[in-house]
Amino acid sequence: MPTQPPLNFEGIERQPLRAFTEKAYLDYSMYVILDRALPHIGDGLKPVQRRIVYAMSELGLSAASKHKKSARTIGDVIGKFHPHGDSAAYEAMVLMAQSFSYRYPLVDGQGNFGSPDDPKSFAAMRYTESRLTKYASLLLSELGQGTVDWQLNFDGTLEEPVLLPSRVPNVLLNGATGIAVGMATDVPPHNLREVVAACVKLIDDPDTTLGDLCKSIKGPDYPTGAEIISSKEEIRQIYKTGNGSIRARAVYEMEDGDIVLTQLPYQVSGSRIQEQIAAQMQAKKLPMVEDVRDESDHEHPTRIVIVPRSNRVDVEQLMAHLFATTDLERTYRVNLNIIGLDGRPRVMDLKSVLQEWLTFRFDTVTRRLKWRLDKVNARLHILDGLLAAYLNLDEVIRIIRREEEPKPVLMKRFDLSEIQAEAILETKLRHLAKLEEMKIRGEQKELAEERDDLEKILKSKAKLNKLVRDELVADAETFGDDRKSRIVERAAAQAIDETELVTVEPVTVVLSERGWVRSAKGHELDPATLSYKTGDSFQAAARGRSTQQAVFLDSTGRAYSLLAHTLPSARGQGEPLSGRIDPPEGATFAGVMIGDPEDRWVVASDAGYGFVVKLEELFSRNKAGKAVLKVPDGSGVLAPSAVPKVEGALLCAVSSDGKLLAFPVGDLPELPRGKGNKIFGLNAKKVESREEFLAGIAVVSPGQNLLVRSGERKMTLKYAELKDYRGERAQRGAVLPRGWRKVERLEVESKEGG
Structure with a gap:
């Protein structure tokens, strides 16, 4: 087999891969920036x-x-x-x-x-x-x-x-959006008349301040109208830095009690608005809205009708909520990143944009005038030659007829240039009439006057300024229109609190042993009579209102809160709490609390320690909950008990060996979190071995009964009978009657004998 000759790289450029890729990416970046994504200051x-x-x-x-x-x-x-x-x-x-x-x-x-x-x-x-x-x-x-x-x-x-x-600053009038490599641009559209008025101010006085320019250009002007609700100071700051954001809001009016949206923010879809409102209605977050429909047609491009449920609905509050939760109010980024006359992109302030465009415009007009002056001079030059020919018409005809090369002879005889001689030779016979001489002299006069005017404008800065100014004003008069986006300074919209959107009604929140939860209307329900899944049973219940937060306490001492009206109905068997929150692995739920934020509850571990806590301390938006009660190793958490807002309330605690202790609940400290103080005098060693523990707690006030439950049996102790079990906090209490030594939990009846 013949051997391959060695590769020869002579004459081939060699460079490190790093250098090549860096240059290639830089070239690509510059291409995207300059030739694809960003507008030019000249024509926008x-x-x-x-x-x-x-x-x-x-x-x-x-x-x-x-x-x-x-x-x-x-x-x-x-x-x-x-x-x-x-x-x-x-x-x-x-x-x-x-x-x-x-x-x-x-x-x-x-x-x-x-x-x-x-x-x-x-x-x-x-x-x-x-x-x-x-x-x-x-x-x-x-x-x-x-x-x-x-x-x-x-x-x-x-x-x-x-x-x-471009005869007008199109870069501001139509705006531009684009994403390049490492930079982007967001130039909002503006009104032609306002932008031209600002340009005129700068022509008249180059030292015009940004504040004076903002008196002409009040802000962006979007094609779909709507209201710009940013403050004048915010808009001025955007024009000062070239960066910021503009807030726009839909426009509505009232018709026969209905809310009619007539203008939507820029790039907002009417069907998308309907979807957003309908989604809130389905989620029962807009009970004050009965219907939403689209009545847009050719005559009314935007007409979305929102029907309130009654004439008692606060329309302003409703619209503020919709502005805050739907695209009826939008924020638009502003980034005046434009390619300048030097070919470099940069973020400009408003005055710089207008000044640089005016530089472009003056250069364009100057080039136009010079081009026209050259054309006029060239035509005058030809007319001078034609006039010389008409004044010596017989001689010109003689030369053309007799000379083989008449052009050089004509040039020499009448001192003509080559262009003039060519124009004479191309003249048609019909133009040799006497009237043509008069036409030439008339055209010469007109062109001479135009030449003088052009030269005067080019030599005079003031005349050039006036020409550019007059052209701008004329174009604004021809193509300008009224502003579409009204500027109305308004505060940012606030959504209605979710609890205000829900009908206030009494509810009973029921928790099962396996952590399934449901909410039933009313307080008359007996949770024990509800059906539970196989192997599951009633664990705890709390009575409150639909607008309140239900707080769940797990076996690790963490608290989780959910709005009561968001819980599943008690018509079914509910749903597992673990689908709504994220408790630690293996954790179970000890109880549920519901009420006003200022309500106080007793939370305790079965190791015999606990404290009083305000319900608001247990609220948490975190799905992982909030650590509240410190639980000793091997111990569990007891079902919490509400503290009534009356004098004389007693905290009752019962141990696993049937001893009951009652003491004023005020003797227990109020804490936001922690292990708490000793409630019942349990034997520490027996607690560790689980031979002894606290079986339950309950706070009983005058007029209430204490229910002691053991299996299916229950014993009722009236408030007055609790005196036999009164003692100091941390004592061991008195022994319950024979047959009630295996207590499972304590409950409270609202009325004696009830």
């Missing part, structure tokens, strides 16, 4: 938008022409100037045609160009037709007047403009 367009507008102008699709199939336009765009995907180019064109996306659309679409509910629901480009709008002429009217530089297209066969000679 990204390259794809600029190429679409230019290609349409080249196809003759002005506002006065007939619409042409969009596929034809996109074919020209991607075939001649923008070698990318047709769907991306078409989507960019559609965006420029949507009146709800662009404040001043550049494309006039015919067909389905999407809707505010779904901007991307537009028809395929083979079905739609398009042409440029009248506003687009502000970007194109000066294109052929030497105002901009030109560059070769991607394959070098055609030329395209580097920028379009």
Whole structure:
């Protein structure tokens, strides 16, 4: 087998992979920033938008022409100037045609160009037709007047403009959004009249302050209207730094007791609003709303009707809640990151944007005037030659007839330039009439006057300022309109507290031994009569109101809280608490509490320690709960007991060997968390071996009975009979009657004999 010759890398560039990848990524980043994602200060367009507008102008699709199939336009765009995907180019064109996306659309679409509910629901480009709008002429009217530089297209066969000679600050008028590599831009749209008024102020006085500019430009002006509720100071700060956020809110009015939404924030879908409101209604979080429906049509593009349940509903409070919980109020990021005249992207303040655009505009107008002056001088030069020919017409005719090369002879005889001589030779016989001489002299006079005017403007800064100023004012008069987004300073909306949205009614929260929970209406229910799953049984119950929080205490001493009205109905068997919260593995639930935040409860471990705690100390938004009671190793947690708001309440504690102790509940300290103080004098060694423990606690007030339960049997002790078991806290108490030495738990009856 012949051996392979060694590879020869001579003449091939070699560089480290790190250097190559760094340069490649940097090149890609700069391409995305400069040639895809960010707008230019001059015309406010990204390259794809600029190429679409230019290609349409080249196809003759002005506002006065007939619409042409969009596929034809996109074919020209991607075939001649923008070698990318047709769907991306078409989507960019559609965006420029949507009146709800662009404040001043550049494309006039015919067909389905999407809707505010779904901007991307537009028809395929083979079905739609398009042409440029009248506003687009502000970007194109000066294109052929030497105002901009030109560059070769991607394959070098055609030329395209580097920028379009915009007559107005389109970068502010239509805004822009884009994400590049390492930077993004969010320029909100503005009102043409306001922006032009600010430009005029800067032309008249370059030292105009930002505060004076903000008197003209009051804030963004979104195409869908709605209210801008940010404060003037917030808006001014955004224009000062080029960064910040704007809050916009839907507009509504009342009609026959119904709430009618007539304007939605920018890029907010009406169907999405309906979905959000309907979801809250289904979740019973909007009991004051009876119905929501969409009555939008061609005459009323936005008309969403919200029907209150009654005329007693506080409409302002309801709308504030909807503003806070739906897209009826939106926050928009503002980041005035724009490619400047130096070709570098940077975040600009409002004054810098206007100043830099005015620099671009003055340069454009100057180039236009010079281009026109050159054209005028060139025409005058030709007219001078033609006039010389008419004054010596017979001699000119003689030379043309007799000379083989008449051009150099004419140039020498009448001291003409080559251009003048060529113009004379190309003159048609019909133009040799006497009247043509008069026309030439008249044209000379007009052009001479125009030349003098152009030279005066170019030499005078004041005249140039006046020209630019007058053109801006005229364009604002022609294309300007009233502001759509009213600026109304309002406080941020507040959602209605969830408890205020729920009907207040008595409920009984029932907890089973296996940790299943449910909520029954009313307080008359006997939890023991409910059906439980096989192997499960009643553990604890607490009575309160639907708007209160139910607090569950587990065997590790952690507390968890859930709103009572969110618990499943007692018509079924409930659902496991572990599906709502996240207790430690192996933990069981000892009891449930419900009431006002200021209510006090006794919590205790069966090791004989406990304390009084306010219910609000047990509230927790965390699914993992809140550590409250410190439980000694090997011990359990007892069902908590409510402390009545009356004098003389006794804390009753019973041990596993049938001893009952009653003492004033005030003797037990009030703590937010901890192990607590000794309640019952248990033998520490027997507690460790579980030979002795606390079987239950209950707080009994005058007028209540204590129920001592042992299996199916129960013994009732009236409040007065508890005197036989009175003692000091931490004592061992008195022995219960024979047959009641195996107590399982203590309960409280609300009325003696009840």
